[in-house]
Amino acid sequence: MKRRPVLVTLSVLLAGGAAVAVTLPASAAATGALTGLAGKCVDVAAGGTANGTKVQLWTCNNSAQQRVSVADDRTIRVLGKCLDVTGGVNADGTKVQLWDCFGNANQQWVYNSATKDIVNPATGRCLDAAGQSSADGTPLQIWTCNSQTNQDWVLPGGGGPVTPSPSASGAACNRTVQPGERTMPVSFAGKQYQVAVYVPAGAQPGTRLPLVMNLHGSGGTGSGQLQYSNMKPTADANQFLIVAPSGAIPNASGFAWNVPGVGTAPAGARDDIGFLEQVLTTATSTLCAAPTRVYGAGYSGGGRMTSAFACARPDRLAAIAPVGGLRAGRPNPQNTAQPDPASCNPARPVPVIAFHGQQDTTNPYPGGGSEYWQYSVPVAQARWAAINRCTTGPTTAPVTTHVTRTNYLGCANGADVVLYSISDGGHTWPGTPVSNGNGNTTQEINANTLMWQFFQRFQLPA
Template sequence: MTTVAPRRTRAALLLALAAVAVLGACAQPGQVATAIGAPPTPTPQAGGLPATQGGPCPTSEVPTGLSSQGVLSGGQRRPVLVYLPRGRRAGKPIPLVLDLHGSGSTPKQQLESTGITRTADRNGFAVVAPQGGVPFTLGRTHGFAWNVPGVPLVDGKPVPRGAPDDVQYLRDTVETVTKLVCGDSQRVYVTGFSGGARMTSQLGCELSTRVAAIAPVSGLRLPTGCRPTRPVPVVAFHGTADTVNQYNGGKSPTWDYSVPVAAQRWAGADGCAPTPGAQQVEPLVTATTYQGCGGGAQVRLYTISGGKHAWPGTPGSMAKGLTPPRIDPNELMWTFFAAHPLGSTA
């Protein structure tokens, strides 16, 4: 059963925040100007999930801004950061966006690198940043990696025996935080970078009845044996100069086909028309979109020419001599998300 941990003392909170604030290598520098509050005691709710948009909604006890919460999963209390936007309308269910860090990174660094909390303030959605279950060192940095089913770690080593079930943890996170903040159960979305993008792709398959749409960044795959129970809208971002997860595929058995092929495979799984359309968004950015998908879904790939293994638009995200294109991937993905709630047929 999924529950939220009770209120802790200030000392315990500082220890919890220290545990999730380890610096990682898969994120870019940035800032999140928020105050971190103490984990609240949840308000019990009857009947499982709260009502969707327009229904009754109890007042959230989670403070505005960034706070550290706890989720019980697999018998462990696991950390998750939750950001509630400024100016939230009380009593109205709020959309949730899960933001999954890359291998060797942390929830805090993922929020800082993506700048997604600023997007949340502008558009009125909550951000949920969980933490992978595998402690992982990448170079001189120490963070965490995701236990993606059937996929080794980025260094080629197998996931350690006894590693937590991260798919179940993320399922529990969705259920717990939806109840805790009165999230809109029709508008739960997932994005992630690198290893977090691979896990985002996995959740599109395994949580297709709970997750409305996904947005993998530098890591789109169609997992082996993926059988989503509904067409899942997908928007992805990937640079052609990515040397970690190569745009055109690589020799690794876990990265052996190109990103355009991954988009094509998702389009096939979603029942889309076989021939996509292409649009030049900026001089270095092309959007390839598959239309005519089942259930009103779309599959869209933003290709950044000269983009490196990085969140688009951030410092250092382009090959030498190239200026980052004037796109905001957070706004692009949110526009896509907002157009694709669960049950949408448009």
């Protein structure tokens, strides 16, 4: 069995002076042939540059379509585009294609000079020549790492010793919080709050992990949201952290969030934008969260708060997933059927995946309802598509008997906007086994699984 040493990132300089990146041996050349099984080269089919072009093995011929660059942002580039795991799908056999470079998780690659494999960290799978074939035209895919020769690669320059350098995920850390559900003290505005957190089973103390901030609905608590959303098994399976803070405005048996621009907060109410920012800052140090892989999710009022936080601090969340609460700013006072564009105008595109039941009577899918709600869920999605400068959509397709998916694609920085609509769904979290008494909870899809598949495609700029 191959021994797996520590992997590191080394900056290199490409032709034209652009600083780019990959995790690679210190002595490797930056640009040239990337060779695999039987000495064949990684090759772009027919030298095409369209998004989705096949990446394959081919007899080496020193053509431009075989001149590969490994980069300091952990991308692998050829013909000005990136090797990309199609759709970010975490499954054996998912094809590797050529796509515009966004640096998202499905375009990240880590090379190990001892094992000679190239791993996509988001999926944990290896770059693989399909079917262990070395024939010209053999497509490249991802597959469970298995130490077979069709997963052996030699970088441009032939490889060499591994040289340590800082991790792209942030400075070294040592997580002292043990796996399981815990609390984390957070100091803000002269007060200390105990925030519910979850560290996945098997988490290594010195490894920075992605983080999902999971916000409760009005009347709930952070610990209650951990139970209701049932996100912990997904965190265990995919090795991400969860922080679940609580609001501070008393509401029923729990708390509500101070969502900017809607309703009337009590005098002296906590600034929850500032508070949540402090939660994320504390989690980066205390929980060893990877600062570029932080995501936001939330239910109902927590979905509204997640939306508002993304509007105000798009530099802190790589993507968001509101459940039963997607908003894009407050209702426009002049026309409440539309959002007020001035109340949500983030400086960078924010990828969005949302879930909403069409039988929701709390935050009605077609709009109306409470003063804070008013405009419809599709209108909220369309506004995010405009913010993200999407060029195609909306396109809607069935997913299951009662679920459809509406996509806006071709967005700036790859920041797609996706909505799952559940025709028989209530004000509920899809896939959770916990009933909240707010209508039907679909089991046809699992929001946690789908949002994580979406999240792992994105990361913040380093």
